[in-house]
Amino acid sequence: PHAALGLLFGVDRSTITRAIGEMRGLLAERGCAVPDRPGLRLRTLADVFAYAQAEGIELRLDATEVQVRRPPAGRGGRRAFVSGKKKQNTMKATVVADHEGRTLWTDALRPGRMHDATAARNEGIGTCFQHFSDVEVLLDDGYLGLRRDHPGQAVTPPRKGNKISPPEVLEARLRARHRHSSKRITVEHALADHKRWKQLVRWTHRRENLPATYRAIAGLVSDRNTTD
Template identity: 30%
Template sequence: MTNTKELAEDTCQLVYQCRLSLSTRTINHLADLLRRHLKAIRSRWRILPPGKIAVIVLAILRHDQRLADMAGGNDVSESTVRRWRDELIGLLAVQAPRLDRALRKIAKQGGEVVLIDGTLIRTQRRTESADRRNYSGKHRSHGLHFLTLTDERGRLIWISAARPGRTHDNTATRHDHILTHLGTAGLGALADLGFRGLDNNILDPVIVTGYAASRTHKLTPGQKEANRVLAVGRAPVEHGFAHLKN
C-alpha cells in the first residue's frame, strides 16, 4: 500500500505570497494577548514572534487557510500551527463577556429591547457520528449553531458557544437560560419565526416572535411590518415591538 502523502516524482513544494485583508487593530490586539500570556506563563521563546503568529492564526480563522499550507509556508510543523490556533482561541474566549453582564450593561445604557437570532456557520463534513449531529436539515448543510444577541442597531453584544448544526434555536435558548437572564435584566427581546412558542406568557412576553401566515390566515399590513422589523433587526424597533405585542 502506497503512502498517499508522499509527493509524486514530478512535483515540488511551492511557496507563494498572497494578500489577506486583516485589520491592524485586530492583529495588534491578538498579538498583545499572546505577549501577555507568554509573560504570564514565563515562556521566553517561540519560533516566530507574536505578531507573526497572530497573522497566521487570523489567516486560518478568517480566510480558512489550511493548517498544512500555513505550516509549510512558515517553516514550522502542522502540529505547531494547530497549537497556536487553539492557544489564541482560548485567549479570545476568556475575553468574551458573560451573558448576564452583557445584558445588565445594555440595561444601564437605557436599552429596553435586544435582538435574538440563531445562525449556522457552515463547515466541512466530519467523519463518524459528528457528521450527522452537525447536519442542519433547515439549511441543508453541515455546520455549527450559534445563538447571538445584538442591540437595537444590530451590534453584537453576546454570542453563545458552538453547538451541533442540527440544534434548534429554542433548544439553544433554553440551554443558555435566555428568558431568565432577560427577566433579571429587565429587557425584552425581538426574535424571528424560529422562536415561536418559546415564551408562554402571552400577557407579558419576554421574547416576542413574528407572525406566520397560513392558507387560511393572511397577514395584516401591521403584521407584515412587524415581521420586516424582525428580519432586518433595525429601527423602528419600538413600532414593531408594539405591533408584535398586540
C-alpha cells in the same frame, strides 16, 4: 497553510499550529466590546441582559448555521449535526445584537439539528428573562415557544391572518410584521458581518475548534463595529 507561515517566520509548522490554538482560545474568552465603554466586555448572556436593562436597549437575537464536516460513520450522535433546514451537517450559533447591528454575544455553538429556541434555552435565556424583567428581545417566528413562556419580553412578529380574515385585518397584520422585521433586521446584518469571514462559510477543520473560532471572530467584529 501553517507550513507556509512556519517557513515565513523560520519556525516549524507545529509551532505555528500551537500558537494559533493558544491565540484562538484567548480571543474567544475576550467576549464582545461594549459601545462607548472602553475596556468593558460582555462574556455571558447574563452580562448582555444586565447591560441592556441598565442602558434601556432592546436586544435582537437570531441563529445561524455553519456547514461542518460529516462525522465518521458509526460514531455516536452523528445525526445530531444534520440540519432540518439546510439538509447538511452544520453547527448552530445563537447571536445577540443591538439596534445598530453590533454583536454583543454569541454562544458556544450547538449541533445543527437542535431547534433555535432549544439552543437559546440551553444558554439560560429563561433565567435571564426572570432576573431582568425590563429587557425585551426581538425574535423571528422560530421562537414562538419563548414568546409563550415569556410574554412581553420575547417579542415575535404577529401571526399571519387566515383566509377568512377581513382584508383590513390582513393588511394590519402585514404592516405589523413588516415593522417588526425592519427593527429586527440589524441582527441579520450582524450575522452577515460574521459570514464575511471565509472560515464561517464552510468549516473544513475539526468541529471542536469551531466554537472558539466563531466566538473569536465575533469578538473581533464587535471591536471593529464599536470603534467605527
